[in-house]
Amino acid sequence: MEKLLDIQQLKVDFTKKVGEVTAIKDVTLHIQAGETVCIVGESGSGKTVTSKAIMRLIDYENGKISDGSIVLDGIDLTHLTNKKLRSIRGKKMAMIFQEPMAAFDPVFTIGSQIIETILEHKQSSKSEAKERALYLLKRVGISAAEIRFNQYPNELSGGMLQRAMIAMALACGPDLVIADEPTTALDVTIQAQILHLLQELKEEMGMSILLITHDMGVAAEMADRIIVMYAGRIVEHANVNDLFEMPHHPYTYGLLQSITTLDSDRSKELYSIKGSIPALSDLPNGCEFHPRCPYAAERCFIEAPPLVEVNNRQTACWHAEEIVDKHIREQSVVETKVKVPIQKDFLPSQSKHSSESLLEIQGLSKYYPIGKNVFSRNQSYIRAVDNVSFSIKKGETFGLVGESGSGKSTLGRVLLQLEKLTSGKVIFQGQDLSKLSSKALREKRKDMQLIYQDPYGSVNPRWRVGDIIGEPLQVHENSSNKEKQDRVQELLELVGLSKSDYDRYPHEFSGGQRQRIAIARAIALNPQFVLADEAVSALDVSVQAQIVNLLQNLQRKWELTYLFIGHGLNIVRHISDRIGVMYLGQLVEMASSEELFLHPAHHYTKGLIESIPIANPTLSRERITIQGEIPSPANPPTGCRFHTRCPAATARCREEQPIFREIHSGHWVACHDPA
Amino acid sequence: MKEMVNTEKVLRVPKWTLTKQKQPFSASKLFLYVAVIIVLFFIGCALFPKLIAPYSPTYMNTELILSKPSAAHLFGTDYFGRDVFSLVIYGSRDSLIICVASVLIGSIIGGIIGGFAGYMGGIVDVIFMRIIEILMTIPGILLALAIAAALGPSLLNIVLAVAASSIPAFARVMRGQMISIKKRQYIDASRSIGTPSWKIFIWHILPNSFSPLLVMGTIGLGTSILIGSGLSFLGLGIIKEIPDWGALLSQGRGYLTVGWWISTFPGLSITLFVLAINIIGDKLRDSFDPKTSSTR
Amino acid sequence: MAFANKILLKISSALVSILGSLILVFFIIYLLPGDPVLSMLDPATATPDMVESLRKELGLNQPLYVQFTEYFTNVLHGDFGQSLVNSEPVLPKILEHFPATLALTVVSAVLSVVIGITFGVLSAIYRNKWIDFIARLIGLFGISMPTFWSGILLILIFSIYLNWFPAMGSDGWETLVLPSLSLGFVGAGLIIRMVRNSMLEVINEQFIITLRAKGLSERVVMYRHALRNALIPAITIIGLNIGELMAGTVVIETVFSRQGIGRIVADAIMAKDLPVIQGVVFFSAIVYVIVNFLVDLSYAIIDPRVRRSH
Amino acid sequence: TSTNNSSAETNEKVEAQPKQGGELTYALATSPDSLDPHRSGLAVAVRAFRTIFDSLVVQESDNSIKPWLATEWTVSEDGKSYTFKLREDVTFHDGTPFNAEAVKYSFDRIIDPKTQARNSVALLRPYESSEVLDEYTIKINLSTPSSAFLSNLSQAMLGIVSPKAAEKFGDQFGRNPVGTGPYKFVSWTENADIVVEKNNEYQWGPSIVENKEVPYLDKITFKIIPEEATRIGSVQSGQVLAAETVPPQNIVSLKNDPKNQLLQVNTIGLPYTLFFNQRKEPWNDVRARKAVQLSVDVDAIVKTLYLNTYSRAWSPLTPGILGYDKSLEDRNSVDLDTANELLDELGYVKGKDGIRVKDGKPLTLNYVDGTPNREKRNDIAVIIQQQLKKIGIKVEINITKDIASVVQQNADYDLYGNSQVNSDPNALRAFYHTTTPQEEATIKRLGGGSNPELDELLEEGTVESDPAKRAEIYKKVQQKIIDEAWIIPIYVFPYTVAATKTVDGIKFDPLGYPLFNDVTIK
């Protein structure tokens, strides 16, 4: 078959203040017409650099192609002049980016930005261009395209913008579309829609897609071939089925193992590749993966393995064949081995929990006033949380899921009294928190702690790690410096950092390590309750697994109670005993983890679960995903709030709000006709 | 192909050493060093002028007025016959006092007002910002002029006048920063630990809202010398035995055609100092910004 | 609807600001030492009676609050009083001199904006190249050179040696060139800095990559897209700067012997001529408010997020 | 003989056919306060309104008085009344005829407290009343005889104003001046310029100008350019044709400038003089004052600051005025030893820092000066500060705009400088005669010294009519003042004008004010 894109021995260097840094090297890959190729790998492995190198966008970031070649459709892009390059960018190849909101110029309308592309490359009149732009917007599934056309990026939702981004990329009918994590920033429901759209468009327009993702599930669903990158090199390259069936590189193997699936055994620890991806400035000698590799041998320390053909695929590992043999031999053994519970008391059983509830939420609401003006008296509100009640038992992990904007974080913040509640009660250890004096509340805070999503924003960048973790000690216990230091160092080791990190600053740590710092701070006072708001969402899969494991270990040790707010349903399922599903400020379903995923009663829950991409290319299925997007909480739909998107909505749903009722023991749902 | 492998190997070795070593010598580093040296030099001048200045700044050599820069008088002599170089050296003290003190006072008061308004929010914010707005409607130099005229000329009053005129700008910047810092997650995190508000303020909010204030301050240093010299231009300055740079500049302006050096050298000192402070300020801001200072 | 609300709110808050600034100035001036009456009389001939009667005539013997309320009732009736120094009515005096100051301010503002944005943008685009170096140097000289000094230098160069532009005066565009250059330079310094910084920030934004990926030329990317985004934060500085320009006229008008309210107010402050000072402050407050309004307006033009949000 | 050294070359150049027309642009150093001759207190205003107003008489450089608007006059025996015959062909710019009524109106206006007249009241004193004898004859009555009266009448501040216009404009006459002068007022744009145009009716020029008729120039524009460099730059760039008050450093260079000329004339009256405030300790003691007098090196001041373009003053009077005592010149020279002895005598002992102390109090001298640095007067303070340091006096310089309250009201100074342009030595009386307690209460005079002998001499000087005797009296006065060390005279202010060489015929009256009757532009 004809190669649309052919990359040979690509090496990209960046000129930095400290000198030259090689971001990727020896990257050799090709894409054929009409093919979808996925690049996967942890954060920092060079995926984005590869894609930008193809577009030669690295020119603008002090980067240069120092070796190798990129040939697109017979044209060598490596040495093309800027002018010629411009005529190819956007026309023959186009890009879709991760953050749709950041990828549009905020001060121009969506329409004008699409037209701009068309006019740049095609000799067409403005009105023709507008026509085409409108057609594209409609084609990518944007309703009321004429209105959207004249709107500004901030007036569209993320999902909508990503569709518009796709429309813009397709404006000139490119042969190759490079999509760099096009769905990472989106909800699962929207992700499913966008991926579906991409598939559809690819077939319709006959283009090739280079899809970059770190989600193996997405790769499994989309890719024809998969390329695995690590530390700037390709470590494995195979057909999608081959790769999932039999990974030849220990890194690929690790990645696949790290995936939490919907049927993972909740009683066992999640698998994770130990350590983290090295910084470009101090890559290890030899095989870059050797410090994290369970198979590393002497040779790996010294000599980097080349990418070679093995079993109809390419792998860069000295031990590839060995590993494959071993796997085939040990497959069954491995399976059984991990299935055995590691520790006895690790089994999270209902019985283990005392039935005494630690936290009880009754009719909790939080409204944000909006649009108040001088002349009108009627006030409108964003109902971020609207009459939510549930309770969390001691030692339990309660998971909270729902699309973005459904009110999860707000609920958490109100619960911790970081914001005043509008109505309702939060009873913690038998006391109504909102009635406490501020001093008593501060005391109470010892027992309830918080871990946030953003590992970069949740620690004061100017403080040393020791001080950050020591802050709660300093506030609540007047212990001596020495005691404090001992305690902090103890905590550091507990969360998997080293004592010597005491004097370092947060920016010297990776995201996962920072999250560990945040956890150490949260548990410093031996709290009873920890709220983890998307605590792992921003992390790589393997790091996610490490953190989840850590949280579970801590829970076991200290009888912690968690409220775990999550994005990734797999992870929430794995960690939680019970799960609540929120939609537009309301709790729509609540059940134990297994029950919820096995027998989702609410159509929303069902849709959510079905939107999850499955990391198994053999299991391709027809998706029944939720259509549309979450409405604005400022004026939620009447009746059942979900009726606008519900496949089973009836007239009743439009009018009557369903009651939150128990359909089985412990399984609550707010739906007129539960599935 | 072989060659390439070789070069790669060669390249790899120094890369290791590079990261281990100090950063290589770059233009911006050079500027920073020069800037630091300049500032240190001026501070040195302000503290120990005797060690540097060749003559007494008040000695009037009536035989040698308006003489061109020469080996004996590096910056020439002024119309009193004083050595301009010595005057600049000695003048650095009051110049630095004026700019540093006024910026300090202005930024502290402005910072407190802005910080308080931004931190408290709500009605407090509205009221304080109204006051700032009122101050802003009166242009800075007018305010300085009125205050200098009201209080009479003295070093302290000049400082106060210049400080007062810079308060609104500092307050605004501080408020903006405060509002953005308030939303950071580590503030929430600290609150959820149970840290009392005032401690949060001192531990987390203040240090993190500093950098824009710092940048403003570096600009403010220059502006304050300028406002000070504007006051002496308008006749509201102070006549001291040893004039500050602004006053020197203002005094020498009538002699540009016959003795350009009288005002040029103090002028250059102002520029050089402001330049150096700005370079350092930029660097400081960068290093305050965890994003740009991060080595990872 | 919301727009009308906004305007009403703006106007009322502007009124509060103006009133506040008048009150503030009133009290500052009250603190000014010296007795305007004494400086109006000849030391050789004045008798205590004369001093008293003049003081009475000017209403300066009344308690502060009476003077204050009287002044404000008069202002509300459009009467800004008379100069204490030469009994000229204040309003016509200001109206006479304001156009010259306005012209100077506007031209220097335009100049500083043009210079500032041009160099700011070039400096950001060619970061760390020689042009960046030059632009930053210009900027630094702008913020570190006293206007009277640069003004005199300009006169020396362009009037005396080259004889291109007049050294003084306030009639004809030629007389505007040098003063607005030396005044605009200061603003330009600040704007260069500001634009450079925000340009650098914008250039690092994701959407710039998108634009490049679309195959747009660097020119379009920089000037059509990046600049417009970079201007949003820069506008605030530009707005504030215009207020400072008004103040800068105090010095510049003296150096270039221009007519204008800058000189009037400087003289008035020295002479403790309260009605004149008040009049000028009132005017500059109005200008400030108008400029602010224009800044808000240009925000709305440049930034659709402001336009559409409520 | 006159010491006025008005530039020889301009006076010598006599052209057969003076060129008519043209506009003279003339830069003034400060803004006039008012163009009302009676209400103005500034010399700069006189320069402008001298063109608009004429006086009854004119004083020649030899101090003799010649007719102007008055053709002849007689003085009564007791010296208390003057009868003037007036010219009959004179009209004001607004068409009002000039007559005895107008003169009476003008003088009565000056003494009317409502007018708030300034220097003019002092000049007119001891005027009591006027009687109109007929249309063109007026009798002026004085309360006491005054020998200075005629000379004073020659000053522009006692110029005759149009009664009609003065009535009409009232307070605002200063912005709408109407007189009989060679030029008519056209406009005054504050801080920018004052424009006057030629008076086509004019034919009553004084004897000190050549062109007694309509002036040659169409127009004079007085531009107000306070900034020295700009002012001189404007001449150099040709933007204005002439500029007054050339700073010393530019005088030197302009003298050798091929394109420009420099005109210079010494003003007469009281030179720039530093007055001790004798109300304050220890300056009420002649020894303290003497010590300072002996330590201030005026020569050095004149040499450094004024590059010898200004001449040093020796006496309370300037050269050229009646009775100037030339013998005072070179009398006092710097004598630090004597100065130190005097201070030792007073009990001031040098402390560690070189400053003298008595009873724990350092010997400080509060040197007050106004702002801005006019004629480098602030710089004089800076030099004196250094000079007095040598004998252990600490000089504190206080520059203030608020002279009115600091000096006149509170007399809160030890040393303060002043000068006055005047035509008659009687001017001394206002400065050196003992003040009444009532005067003292309102506005304090400079110095504040009191000496009965001096009072007597000053009173005699006012009434003595024989010029030779007067001269003797004033010589005594001068010697007394210097011997008692009441003052330190510093410099005689030379009025300087830089002009392009195209300008011809700028003359100066004996006081040093410019006259534009003869000016032509090539």
Ligand SMILES: Nc1ncnc2c1ncn2[C@@H]1O[C@H](COP(=O)(O)OP(=O)(O)OP(=O)(O)O)[C@@H](O)[C@H]1O
């Ligand atoms: N402009 C640049 N200058 C210097 N180094 C860069 C630049 N861009 C990327 N890098 C470095 O190259 C390496 C690979 O980065 P890249 O963005 O390709 O990772 P990625 O695989 O896309 O990760 P992620 O999943 O986080 O997007 C990183 O270590 C990064 O620091």
Ligand SMILES: Nc1ncnc2c1ncn2[C@@H]1O[C@H](COP(=O)(O)OP(=O)(O)OP(=O)(O)O)[C@@H](O)[C@H]1O
């Ligand atoms: N301070 C606030 N003022 C006004 N509205 C707010 C505020 N905070 C949150 N909201 C609104 O409340 C709704 C719920 O927000 P919340 O952050 O709780 O959602 P979430 O479920 O945590 O979403 P995500 O998954 O994106 O974190 C959103 O529509 C949001 O716009």
Ligand SMILES: [Mg+2]
């Ligand atoms: Mg990436």
Ligand SMILES: [Mg+2]
């Ligand atoms: Mg959230």
Ligand code: NI
């Ligand atoms: Ni509206």
